[in-house]
Amino acid sequence: MIPKILTTTRVSELNGVTQQLIDKYTKGDYSSDSHLTQLFANLSDTNQQLGIAIMRHTAQSELADLDAITDNEVSQLHGLTKGYTCHPDEAIANAAHMLFQMIDKYGLEVKKKSYREEYPLLGSMLTESKTEPYPASIAQLDGCAERFNMLETAVNNFNTKQNAYLSVKDDEQNLASATDIKKQLICFINEELIAYLNVMQKVQADVYSELAQHTANRISESNNAVRLRRNKVEVNE
Missing domain, CATH: 1.20.1440 (de novo design (two linked rop proteins))
Incomplete structure (x- = not known):
């Protein structure tokens, strides 16, 4: 199962992790899956907005x-x-x-x-x-x-x-804040992308397992970094 990305992930971290998922997706051939194609189109668009908001x-x-x-x-x-x-x-x-x-x-x-x-x-x-x-x-x-x-x-x-x-x-005057886009992106990844990949890697492991595993690994790495940072704060307090 792919873990959900933590809501306490920083916007810059989320932007980086999401781009890693997009890069992995573009290296594969999933053109026959119109739903996954649309998911990643939405993911790419939202992450681009997040990047602009961060730069702003x-x-x-x-x-x-x-x-x-x-x-x-x-x-x-x-x-x-x-x-x-x-x-x-x-x-x-x-x-x-x-x-x-x-x-x-x-x-x-x-x-x-x-x-x-x-x-x-x-x-x-x-x-x-x-x-x-x-x-x-x-x-x-x-x-x-x-x-x-x-x-x-x-x-x-x-x-x-x-x-x-x-x-x-x-x-980009109508662009939402980085914080608002972050919430949208985390919700989309956790509720849409992860849910779909968890199902499809069981149905067609030969097609989706590599992408699903990559997604799980990158999110786990990000979550571990967030937890480590939180633990350090608690120790210092």
Whole structure:
């Protein structure tokens, strides 16, 4: 008998196990079984949706990480320039005051705004910093040009990732969450695919036993990994 896949299986694990089942199926010739063909067509479609949902979630996490880098660069630039306003050299202090007024116009509050608001504002600040009289002021403040460059790199990295994310999001805007798709996929595997293979390996062992055994082995491996992880958590607690 093929064991049922555990509901506590992680989405990434489920995605991988399901793909292993699909790969095994495609290597065999089951074209005469229209029902199995339809089962695996549905399985492949749902697993593809799960893969996209996983990538979407990963992209959201990556955006948050990149935004944290940008926010840090904003703070560093703001702090560096503000510090120079207290410099004993009057020329440096005056240059810092002029530059800080421009930077502070956008303020540290920009970090608290939504991505949609924050990044256009930072883009405007970077553009403004390259117009007169700011380049001369930046040149007078040691390390300031490097800070602007680091901020610009952070903003560009975020925008590149966000554009890629939004293109996928627009194409798959009606796609369910990875958690919801996981529930659907586990239910389908346990109630539809496994049930069918358990019957057919008894009826036609010569045709279905290899696929059924492969399915049992892959699911058992996955379940064992889940149980091992759960046991480790219980021991640590």
